[in-house]
Amino acid sequence: MRRFICGKNSVIDAINNNVPIIEIFTSRPEEILKITKSIKINKVNEVFLNNLVKENHQGFVAEIQKIEYYDIETIFRDKAEKILILDHIKDPHNFGAIIRTANASGLKHIIIPKDRSVDLTDTVLKVSSGGFVNMKFIKVNSISAFITRLRKEHFWIYGTTLSKNSIEIDKVNFNYPLAIIMGSESNGISKSVEKMTDQNIYIPLKGTVQSLNVSVATGIILFKLK
Structure with a gap:
C-alpha cells in the first residue's frame, strides 16, 4: 500500500527530517525546488492531487517508502529503557500527535495492537510532521501477552488510570526499563491490562476539566521520564 x-x-518537514521520499507531486514545484533538487518532483494539477489522496493536500503530496513494522525482539536487542504501549487508540490525530511527542521526548519504541486500533495512515503521518522518522513501531496480537513477555525481561509496567491504587505522577519513582501504557480515548486502559501493571499513575488536574486528551497526557508523562 502506498503511503503519502x-x-x-x-x-517540507519530511524533506528537512530526511524522510525517505520516493517522489513529490505538487502544483507548485518552484516552492519545493527552493529546498531540494535531489528528490523527483512531478508537476501536476489539483484534480490529480484530489484523486491521489483524500487529505487536505494544499497542493503538495509526497510519496514515501513503506513503513515496516518491527518484531518484538527489537525492543530487547536495542536494550530499550522506555517503551510506549497504546491500548487501542483509535483517533489518527491523537496517534500522530503521540508519535511526534514521543520522538521529541527521545522514546523510540511504540507498541500497538493489531486489532481495534488506528494504523499508520496518511492522516497519522501528516499529524506526526516527520515524527515517525527513526521510530520503531511494533504490532502485537495481545497486549496482555506482550506484557507477560516484558515481565520476563524485567520491565516495570506503568498504567495510566484513576484507579484506587493510582499514584500522582510527581510522586512516582520510576524504575527502568519500563513500559508506559496509555488507554483508548473512550475506555482508557482495558481491565485485563490494568490488572497486570506494577503501578498505576495519574496526572492531577487543577481546573474544572475532568480529563486530558490522550496525546496531551502522553506528552506530560513522557517528559517526566529521564
Missing part, C-alpha cells in the same frame, strides 16, 4: 504525506508544511 500531505500538506506543504508536512512535506
Whole structure:
C-alpha cells in the first residue's frame, strides 16, 4: 500500500527530517525546488492531487517508502529503557500527535495492537510532521501477552488510570526499563491490562476539566521520564 504525506508544511518537514521520499507531486514545484533538487518532483494539477489522496493536500503530496513494522525482539536487542504501549487508540490525530511527542521526548519504541486500533495512515503521518522518522513501531496480537513477555525481561509496567491504587505522577519513582501504557480515548486502559501493571499513575488536574486528551497526557508523562 502506498503511503503519502500531505500538506506543504508536512512535506517540507519530511524533506528537512530526511524522510525517505520516493517522489513529490505538487502544483507548485518552484516552492519545493527552493529546498531540494535531489528528490523527483512531478508537476501536476489539483484534480490529480484530489484523486491521489483524500487529505487536505494544499497542493503538495509526497510519496514515501513503506513503513515496516518491527518484531518484538527489537525492543530487547536495542536494550530499550522506555517503551510506549497504546491500548487501542483509535483517533489518527491523537496517534500522530503521540508519535511526534514521543520522538521529541527521545522514546523510540511504540507498541500497538493489531486489532481495534488506528494504523499508520496518511492522516497519522501528516499529524506526526516527520515524527515517525527513526521510530520503531511494533504490532502485537495481545497486549496482555506482550506484557507477560516484558515481565520476563524485567520491565516495570506503568498504567495510566484513576484507579484506587493510582499514584500522582510527581510522586512516582520510576524504575527502568519500563513500559508506559496509555488507554483508548473512550475506555482508557482495558481491565485485563490494568490488572497486570506494577503501578498505576495519574496526572492531577487543577481546573474544572475532568480529563486530558490522550496525546496531551502522553506528552506530560513522557517528559517526566529521564
